[in-house]
Amino acid sequence: MKLKTMLLAAAALATTALHPLGASADEVKKIGLAVSNLQADYFNQIKIGVEAYAKEKGIEVITVDAKNDSATQVSQVQDLLTQDIDAFIYIPAGAAAAAVPTRLAKEAGIPVVNVDRNADGAPGDTFIATDNATSAYEVCKHIIGLADGKGKMLMIHGQKGTTPEVERTKGCMKAIEENSGVELVAQQWSEQWSQAEGLNIGQNLLQAHPDVTLIFAQADGLALGAAQAVKVSGVSQRVYVGGFDGDTTALPILAEGGFDATATQQVRGIGRLAVDSAIKLAAGETLPAEQLLPGFLTTPENAAEFVAEHP
Template sequence: MKLKSTLFAATAMALTAFGADAAEVKRLGLAVTNLQADYFNQIKIGVEEYAKELGIEVITVDAKNDGATQVSQVQDLLTQDIDALIYLPAGAAAAAVPARLAKAQGIPVVNVDRNADDEPGDTFIATDNATSAYEVCKHVIGLAGGAGKMIMIHGQKGTTPEVERTKGCMQAIGENPGVELVAQQWSNQWSQAEGLDISQNLLQANPDVTIIFGQADGLALGAAQGVKVSGVEQRVYIGGFDGDTTALPILAEGGFDATATQQVRGIGRLAVDSAVKLAAGETLPAEQLLPGYLTTPENAGEYVAEHP
C-alpha cells in the first residue's frame, strides 16, 4: 500500500519554492461552493494552511451552494485588493460570471473542481474525475460478476465533476455488456440524505438492482442506507467518490465497496501555487488534473491513517 509520501507525490512535485514571487502576493480571494461539505472544507484547509506558510492572507467566502450568493461574494472580494482568485463554482448556471468579473479587473483566476466552458479560469485544477470514476465503476461491476442491473445517482447536473464522473462510469458500463443501467437520477447537494431518498425510490421501481454508483461518498452512504431499509435480499455493490474523512472509516468497515480518494488538501496547495505563479505573470496549463486513488475496504484503513 502506498502511504502519504507516495499518495501525494504528484502534488508535492508540482509545488515549488517561490522566493520573491511569493513575497509579491499579499492576499488571495477564495470563493468556496459549500463549506458544509467535507470535500470543500478540506480544500479550504489546504489553501489556508499553505498560504499561511507563505505569508499570504486568504479571504474566504462560502456560497452555501447558491450561485447568486457567490456572484455577490466575488464582487465584494474584487474590491478587497486581492492578487488572485481561487474559485470553486457553486453551480453550473452562474459558473462563468465570477471568472469574467475577475478577469475584467486583471485578476487571475484559478478554477478548482468545476470549470465553465464559456469562461474558464486561467488554469483549472481537479481530480481526474473520468479516470477515477471509471476505476470505481469497473471495480464494483467486477465484484458483481460483470453483469447485473445498475443504478447511477448523479451529482449536481451539468457541473464538471458530474459530467466527468458520468463519462468515466459509462465507459466501464460500455465495456460490460452484461450490465444494464436501469435508472439514474440527479441530486442537487451531493448529500447523504439525497442518496437515501433517491436510492429508496429507484430501488422500489427496480428491486433486483445489484450495482449502485453514487457520484459522491455522501450519495453512496445514502444508497447503502437505502439498500438496508428497502429490504432487498440480494447483495448490492456500491461505489462512491471523494474519499471523504467521514466516509473512509465506514468504507474500511465494509459499509460500502469502493471510492476514489482525492488529494483534497493537495488540490488546495496546488491552487495556491498556481495563483502565485499566475500573479507573477506565468502561463500555466489549461488543466492540471491529479489522480484519484481507488480505495476499497482492503486498503481504506491505511488511507484513513494517512488522510491529510
C-alpha cells in the same frame, strides 16, 4: 505501492512540472477564495488546505461560502473584487452563472484559479481538479468486477452540468460500455451531493428497480445514503455500492465495509496547488489550462491506510 509513497510521488511530479523556478510569494499578499458549499466535507478540506498553506507563506485569504447558491456567489465575488485581492481561487456553486465571477475577475485584471469545477465558456487561467473521469472509471470497473461483470445498475449523479458530475458520468459509462452484462436501468441527479439525497433517491430507485445489484453514487455522501437505502429496502440480493471523494467521514465507514469502493482525492493537496498556482499567475507566469491530480481507488481492503494518511 504504499499510499504515502504514491502521494509523495504525485506531489513531486506536480512540483517539478509547475515550479521549475521556485517563485516566492512576495508578489501575493491577499487571495480571494470563493467556495460553493462549506457544509460539504470535500470543499471544507480544500478550504483548510488553501488557508493553512497560504498562512505558511504569509498570505491572507478572504473566504466566502455560497451555500450552493449561484446568485449569492456572484454577489460575494463582486464584493471580493473590491478588497484588493491579488488572485482569485474559485469553486463555482453550480453550472448556472458559473462564468460570471471568472469574467468579473478577468475584467479587473485578477488571475483566476478554478478548482473542481470549471466555468463553461469562461475558464480560469488554470483549472485544478482530480482526474474525475479516470477515477470514476476505476470505481465502476471495481464494483462491476465484484458483481462478476453483470447486473442492473443505478447511477445517482451529483449536481447536473457541473464539471465533476459530467466527468464522473463519462468515466462510469466507459466501464459500463466495456461490460455487456451490465445494464444501467435508472439514474437521477442530486442538488447537494448529500447523504440525505442519496437515501431518498436510493429508496425511490430501489422501489422501482428492486433487482439491481450495482449502484454508483457520484459522491461519498450520496454513496452512504444509497448504502443506507439498500439496508432499509429489504432487498435480498447483494448490492455493490461505489462512491467518490474519500471524505474524512466516509473513509472509516468504508474501512468497516459500509460500502464497497470510492476514489480518494488529494483534497488538501489540491488546496496547496491552488495557492502555488495563484502565486505563479500573479507573477505573470503561464500555467497549463488543466492540472489534473490522480485519485486513488479505495476499498475496504486498503481504506484503513487512507484513513491514517488522510489529512
